[in-house]
Amino acid sequence: MTFNNHQEAEENGHNHTDVKNISSTRLFWVIVLNFGITLAQILGGIISGSLSLISDALHNFTDAISIIISYIAIKLSSKETSLIHTFGLKRAEILAAFINSAVLVGISCYLFVEAVKKFISPTHITGSLMLIVAIIGLAGNLISIFLLESHSKQNINIKSAYLHMLADAITSVAVIAGAIGIIFFKIYWIDPLLTILIGLYVLKESYSILKKSTHILMQGTPTEISIEGIKANIEKLDNVKNVHHIHLWALNEDDIFLEAHVELPDVMLSETCEIKDKIDEIVRKYKIMHTTVQFETDVCCNKNILN
Known part of the structure; x- marks a missing residue:
């Protein structure tokens, strides 16, 4: 999802x-x-x-x-x-x-x-x-x-x-x-x-x-943003087991994009919407306004921070 x-x-x-x-x-x-x-x-x-x-x-x-x-x-x-x-x-x-x-x-x-x-x-x-x-x-x-x-x-x-x-x-x-x-x-x-x-x-x-x-x-990670910090803050949320396969890049000086896989336990769809809102609130503190989050339940074999 x-x-x-x-x-x-x-x-x-x-x-x-x-x-x-x-x-x-x-x-x-x-x-x-x-x-x-x-x-x-x-x-x-x-x-x-x-x-x-x-x-x-x-x-x-x-x-x-x-x-x-x-x-x-x-x-x-x-x-x-x-x-x-x-x-x-x-x-x-x-x-x-x-x-x-x-x-x-x-x-x-x-x-x-x-x-x-x-x-x-x-x-x-x-x-x-x-x-x-x-x-x-x-x-x-x-x-x-x-x-x-x-x-x-x-x-x-x-x-x-x-x-x-x-x-x-x-x-x-x-x-x-x-x-x-x-x-x-x-x-x-x-x-x-x-x-x-x-x-x-x-x-x-x-x-x-x-x-x-x-x-x-070269789509490098913005130097002022820590991927590890983002991962740690999102994983503090209730029901979030793991955040992996993170990609973070800047289109220009103003537009920063984030995409990531977020592993959850078996939860209802309405709960994923609530979790997504909380994730958006976290990443906005890093001035990230464009996010794509893929929710999953023990799908990826490789759960490293980068894929």
Whole structure:
């Protein structure tokens, strides 16, 4: 006998919808800003002969593409369930976060290589033009950060886009510092040094998102939930002899699913409904709103916690 329960707190549902609607609007303007910054940096790099500005422009262009991916993912995740996608497309945001963080890791490695090249062969840069373009880039990055910051703590996909913008802002500050150093002190080595420091920061931040998104995509158990704890609490209920064959996974950051076999003595159907309600009450404390419970009476030979 199997019971399904798919409950969602109504107010939480509205909150998540509001966040996604607001975030998608803000992401759109962040995309526009980044393409504008990219164009300005390419033109500035060509005119000044600054390879670092052109490299940073490519970095911003990559970020704009990654944010487009985030924007599309938010739209896809709001799609209703269907016979083809019974869970909907909610996992699109996790996939976008994975792609974006993986790109950031790649960019970090690229920055390290370019920094070493600049240490070996410093390039001449027109510092004044480099400074002006870097300031324009920083202004655009700061606006983008302001648009995304409030929602970055609530959504891993938005957080990955936010980190892209934060990394760009830090890069712009580094470029400004490098331009000042070049203008007044002719210290060209400061540019690759700052590039390495920026790369290390970006690598650290992106790795945590890459790790978390990979864990969700591989249907790993949410790190904050103990399967043993759930099993122990359910087995404290009257008439529950054993809980086994437990599966616990997250569809995205908000939707956590649990399925399990629950062994009972010979009881009436009405009593199983009461037990199911008590199980739902227990798992809600773990923020699990989607449960599938199979009641049985000494059916499974293997009664391990995992099958």
